[in-house]
Amino acid sequence: MNKTLSLKGLGILIVFLLISSLVLSGCSNIRQGENTAAKSETSEEKIISRENPDENPETSPNPVPEPVEPLIKNPVRCPLDGQIVEKDSVERRPLAVMVENHPKARPQSGLNKADIVYEALVEGGISRFMPIYLHNDVDRIGPVRSSRHYYLDIVLEYNAIYAYFGGSPKAWEDIPKLGVEGLNGIYDGLTYWRDDARKIPHNVYTTTTKIRAGAERKGFAKQKPMRKFDFSDEPYKPGGAKADEVEIVYSPFNYTVKYIFDEEAGTYKRYMDGKPHTDAETGEQLQAKNIIIQYAKTNVIDSEGRLDIRLVGKGDGLYITNGYSEKITWEKKSRPSKTVFYDEEGKEIKLNPGQTWIQIVTLKTRVEIK
Numbered sequence: 001m002n003k004t005l006s007l008k009g010l011g012i013l014i015v016f017l018l019i020s021s022l023v024l025s026g027c028s029n030i031r032q033g034e035n036t037a038a039k040s041e042t043s044e045e046k047i048i049s050r051e052n053p054d055e056n057p058e059t060s061p062n063p064v065p066e067p068v069e070p071l072i073k074n075p076v077r078c079p080l081d082g083q084i085v086e087k088d089s090v091e092r093r094p095l096a097v098m099v100e101n102h103p104k105a106r107p108q109s110g111l112n113k114a115d116i117v118y119e120a121l122v123e124g125g126i127s128r129f130m131p132i133y134l135h136n137d138v139d140r141i142g143p144v145r146s147s148r149h150y151y152l153d154i155v156l157e158y159n160a161i162y163a164y165f166g167g168s169p170k171a172w173e174d175i176p177k178l179g180v181e182g183l184n185g186i187y188d189g190l191t192y193w194r195d196d197a198r199k200i201p202h203n204v205y206t207t208t209t210k211i212r213a214g215a216e217r218k219g220f221a222k223q224k225p226m227r228k229f230d231f232s233d234e235p236y237k238p239g240g241a242k243a244d245e246v247e248i249v250y251s252p253f254n255y256t257v258k259y260i261f262d263e264e265a266g267t268y269k270r271y272m273d274g275k276p277h278t279d280a281e282t283g284e285q286l287q288a289k290n291i292i293i294q295y296a297k298t299n300v301i302d303s304e305g306r307l308d309i310r311l312v313g314k315g316d317g318l319y320i321t322n323g324y325s326e327k328i329t330w331e332k333k334s335r336p337s338k339t340v341f342y343d344e345e346g347k348e349i350k351l352n353p354g355q356t357w358i359q360i361v362t363l364k365t366r367v368e369i370k
Helices: 002-051 151-158 169-178 208-217
Strands: 075-077 084-086 095-097 116-121 127-133 161-164 182-184 245-251 255-262 267-272 290-295 298-300 307-309 313-321 324-332 340-342 356-361 366-369
Touching: 095 151, 095 208, 116 151, 116 307, 127 151, 151 169, 161 208, 182 208, 245 290, 245 356, 313 366
Parallel strands: 095 161, 116 356, 161 182, 290 356
Antiparallel strands: 075 084, 095 127, 116 127, 245 255, 245 366, 255 267, 290 313, 298 307, 313 324, 324 340
């Protein structure tokens, strides 16, 4: 009898364990099903967010773009280089700066940002630059050197504020006599500074901001009438000889200028004595859009070899742009009047917008165009 009870108890226990196992298994399957469904819903939400963002505005709203201000708010054409610039950047006086070209002064700073650059001889077969700045503000210009009296003829036609460091006897005489408004570095320690990385006298520098501040201290007028150039609305190509290379030999010793036309850029890359002529700040090679070669009568006036270059009067020249050249003439009626450049039909030439280099040369300077 005891054996029978024991067998019955064992059977009840087995049945209970089987039922418990089935119940637990069912609960587990339910939980797995709920998890699978949750994952499926989450995946579906992600697909909706990625493919149909409008159906899920909370996670992917459509942002309203902010208005973009134009780079140039009040566009006008610069009267000196023809570029489209801010109106207020040309409603001020140009700046003319004497920059030297001695080999120890190279590479110079700031020539690349000028509207126009003049190059002419001083004594000893050395050439010197005078960049003209209007719409660009430049953080470093130089090395700044001394004035020569014939450069004043150019300063006057622009009504420019003149930045220089000393000058020849004739320049010292003419500057006050002609009423040239300028800042002489010999007496001005605020506008100029010396860079100890270079040796004296090749280490004087300035900025457009410092020049304008110096002009304000001296009470110079902020605006005066200035000369203007005409610009072509369409790319202008002269009708003369091909001009892929231009070589100007101011002196065979360190002062040979060369321009090579870059057809892709549409500009002339500049070289000095066989090396790329670069800007000291950026390392980039200087480039000209237009080149004007102006022949002028030149003679020696003292025992130091100083020159007189006659920029008042008439003469011949060449206009080079976009890979071609043409013969021109020039005329300047007085020291303050503008120099007018005429084509062979007697019409004033039109420049292409961009930087212009005006190369003033003697009647005997060797100029080759290929």
